[in-house]
Amino acid sequence: MQTTRPAAVLVLAGALALTACSGDETAPASAGGDGSPAAAEERASITMAMAAEDTYTAEWWGWLAADNLGYYDELGLDVEFVATGGSGDAMEQIVAGNADAGNPSAPAFGEAALVGLDVVNMFTYSSGAIFGIFVPQDGGITDIAGLDGANIGISEPGGGEVAFLEAALRAEGIDPITDVQLIPIGDGGPETLAALDNGSVDAYSTAYNDIFALQTAGYDLLDLTPDIYNTFPARGIITTPAVLEEKPDAMADFARGTAMGMYFCLENTEACRDMMRGAIPAAFEENADGVSQGDLRFELSLQQVDPADLERIGAHDVEGTQEFLDLIQSTSDDYQDVEAEAVLNDEFVDYANDFDRERVAQDAQDYELQNS
Structure with a gap:
């Protein structure tokens, strides 16, 4: 029935x-x-x-x-x-x-x-988690607290990752307006690779789809995404x-x-x-x-x-x-x-x-x- x-x-x-x-x-x-x-x-x-x-x-x-x-x-x-x-x-x-x-x-x-x-x-x-926070494997940063004072790449202004990133930073006492700089570097393409390669950003917050593009290009990243995001x-x-x-x-x-x-x-x-x-x-x-x-x-x-x-x-x-x-x-x-x-x-x-x-x-x- x-x-x-x-x-x-x-x-x-x-x-x-x-x-x-x-x-x-x-x-x-x-x-x-x-x-x-x-x-x-x-x-x-x-x-x-x-x-x-x-x-x-x-x-x-x-x-x-x-x-x-x-x-x-x-x-x-x-x-x-x-x-x-x-x-x-x-x-x-x-x-x-x-x-x-x-x-x-x-x-x-x-x-x-x-x-x-x-x-x-x-x-x-x-x-x-659709979005995450990532750093180069050998960049020396191993947790969110280490992002204090960092240049952080994002896909674009107003990207979906920004709210998650800002909340994660605030949870560690980092002001996302004054303590870090958010820099748009695209969605995993050549612009993103160049920014990571030349060191203009210390971290990258974006969608996992963009990270997969970097992985298939041979780039190794450490995932710092807080575990709580997996419950969302x-x-x-x-x-x-x-x-x-x-x-x-x-x-x-x-x-x-x-x-x-x-x-x-x-x-x-x-x-x-x-x-x-x-x-x-x-x-x-x-x-x-x-x-x-x-x-x-x-x-x-x-x-x-x-x-x-x-x-x-x-x-x-x-x-x-x-x-x-x-x-x-x-x-x-x-x-x-x-x-x-x-x-x-x-x-x-x-x-x-x-x-x-x-x-x-x-x-x-x-x-x-x-x-x-």
């Missing part, structure tokens, strides 16, 4: 607290049933803003697998995945109503919530209460299809690595040592996307999210108090997980590699 779709969500006047409205439509029988197409139901569509210029990164295999395997399609849902310029751009598209949902990084989502925008995470896709949310299905009110059924099916794609990949990781190679082949081009950025990011993602409870794919860590919001808030007096429960919606998790796991596991077993 399938559960009904979760209720629509409304914003209470003047607050980000969410309240549920009742719905009476039942879920398509095909979703977790016999796998047949949702024939009698009118098809729905949503637009998903992906926080990358190439639509996918090697971490986002849950969405790619669900799309490739037809799980969204059999739920009667057409999903358009749209590349954006990054997390900030994806967040802007969501808030402006140009996209129904998106996967901006947790800092982009958190900052939007902390300035009072009506945004909500309806499905946590991954947890753990990384990415989710971020949307607005208005979309949840307008399209509760479509968003519910999107959550379920995504959970199915994630479960498939966790049952057969090589199948999804294979799909990623087909979707973003450049990322999987190997260096002379046989290492690729795509493989490095994919291996890390297997830890970050794997849910704490496989029966509750997409569930939120409320405590970790609250710690994350509090940390981001500590970096600016302009941010308001936000309770994690106010921006986390768990109405969709039960429905998302009510699918036929045996059938999806069989799909995973039967998959034949195409791009290896």
Whole structure:
């Protein structure tokens, strides 16, 4: 027996607290049933803003697998995945109503919530550090305290790593305004390599994707990222209460299809690595040592996307999210108090997980590699 779709969500006047409205439509029988197409139901569509210029990164295999395997399609849902310029751009598209949902990084989502925008995470896709703090292996700095007085490279002004970096510095009594200098040095390309090679920066704070680019170029870095960052949310299905009110059924099916794609990949990781190679082949081009950025990011993602409870794919860590919001808030007096429960919606998790796991596991077993 399938559960009904979760209720629509409304914003209470003047607050980000969410309240549920009742719905009476039942879920398509095909979703977790016999796998047949949702024939009698009118098809729905949503637009998903992906926080990358190439639509996918090697971490986002849950969405790619669900799309490739037809799980969204059999739920009667057409999903358009749209590349954006990054997390900030994806967040802007969501808030402006140009996209129904998106996967901006947790800092982009958190900052939007902390300035009072009506945004909500309806499905946590991954947890753990997206951004980190790194120093040259032989540079003499071995901890965050050693960054006092340092020149620290960042990807760009306002990059998602900046809030994390500033909070980590403050925790060690280092003022990020007066005690260090933040210098934009790009996102792992030639400009970044030159800055590290010529010593114009003593450290580099950026996304792990950028670090993988340096690693495949043969550059050794020491990771100083505080362990607490690994408890934080990384990415989710971020949307607005208005979309949840307008399209509760479509968003519910999107959550379920995504959970199915994630479960498939966790049952057969090589199948999804294979799909990623087909979707973003450049990322999987190997260096002379046989290492690729795509493989490095994919291996890390297997830890970050794997849910704490496989029966509750997409569930939120409320405590970790609250710690994350509090940390981001500590970096600016302009941010308001936000309770994690106010921006986390768990109405969709039960429905998302009510699918036929045996059938999806069989799909995973039967998959034949195409791009290896």
